[in-house]
Amino acid sequence: MKKVTRSRQRPHTTDTLWRETDLALLKELMTAEASLPSDAPRALLSVRLSTLTAETTSPVRQELDLRRLAREQGYRVVGVASDLNVSATRVPPWRRRELGHWLNDRVPEFDVLLFWKLDRLVRRLTDLSTMIEWCHRHGKNLVSKHDAIDLSSPVGKVMTEIIGGIAEIETAAISTRVSSLWDYTRTQSDWLVGKPPYGYTIDDRGVLVIDPQEERVLRWCLGAALRGVSARRMTTVLIRAGVPTGGGGQWTASTLLRRLRNPALMGFRVSESKSGGARRSETVLGVDGNPIRVADPIVTEAEWLSLQAALGERAKSQPTRRKRGATEFLGVLVCADCGTHMTAHRSRGKVRTYEYLRCRRCPSGGLGAPDPESVYSRLTDEIVNALGSEPVRVREYALGTDSLDRRRTVEMAIAHYMTGLEPGGRYARTSFTRQQAEQSLGKLITELERLDPKTSEDRWLQTSSGGTFRERWDREDRETMAGDLRRAGITCSVSRHKVPGVRAPHVGLKLIIPADAKERLVIKRDAFTGESS
Structure with a gap:
């Protein structure tokens, strides 16, 4: 017999969107649901919107319509996955915050997935095919309120694929219209659409003009860069001074460098280029072969060239980045004093390059931990001794x-x-x-x-792979071990103590293993990509 959760349900969308009449109807529907037999099919409601405006179908209406559908079909509602301000084109169902949690971790708790319309669930035919395949493997059904979609019949499956193809065609048409608009605006000297670059704003007439406050920030950064100040130091000063970023969030060195390298500082129209894996802005040329000017310049061409030369010279003096990042056990090593993550840093001296571990909140990064490789080796040995004999278990889904x-x-x-x-x-x-x-x-x-x-009942099973974690870690690399430790919530506290007469501090390691670490070490395979997590 299926387990039924009797906990009191509540509206799952934003509370301010619910009116008194909506809440009264919700109460009526939930009262009718309480009279269903205990073995009634269990339904999960999926509510999604790309943007919430007055013209869009409100999440409240979607939820109430789906609850009516559940009552008509005799389904018991066990949950509502509400994902607002989420694009179905960019984010597939299994990657959304709420719906993805149900699809990846709470599969045994529902039998059918209800959604208002197919484009509320997916907008790509490949995503729809993936969902259909997933439903067949896990014994689930898809049912739409406004489309003839029901995987329990061959006709319903065919209709699902046809409607999905139409939705993808509609998405492609919208994308083409948007791309055409952007292509047109890039050739115009007037600012027609889009977010202005940092340093500029749009006035009441819709004209791109210089923002005085952001101009002062950029001019200060220009002078600092020409004096040899690093981008990291500049961001520290900006954060301490409480300077807004102009786009929310906090200042970072990469964000500042992107803005200082942007030709838009000279008042030119630019477009983003991702060649070589790096995000850079390039000047857009007009039909005459010259840059298209859209605003007054913040810096002159000579100043911009001097700035690029200074940034480029400092970039040459930085050590090359490692392929997988500087810190091998990022998220596992934490400072014993401030509790922040330890990260590896390298600085190049006149003779050789120095590498050390430091934290974020301690003054000057604490005493530091020289020779990170020795810390990694000690951590590896302690982990293998503590958990290496544990059998590798994999979570599998079993149909009832x-x-x-x-x-x-x-x-x-x-x-x-x-x-x-x-x-x-x-x-x-x-x-x-x-x-x-x-x-x-x-x-x-x-x-x-x-x-x-x-x-x-549908349930999760844990099966053994026939090996131990010692064998798994010997066969794989440290990144695999670090991923296992992060999944299990295992951390290593790093302490540093000054030793009299010795320049380098003494580094102590203390392994912190949660009580449920062995259960959290179980490998969970992604049912949509096949990858392990």
């Missing part, structure tokens, strides 16, 4: 069997024989009928004992 129906049949037969064996019953009249009935009753009781009620 038909034993539930057989169990009900056996229980009914047992009740039948027990009633007949009571005094005055049909099997208590002669010794022969009593003996035959008791034999049949014994067989049924034995069969009932063998029927495990747990096998009738």
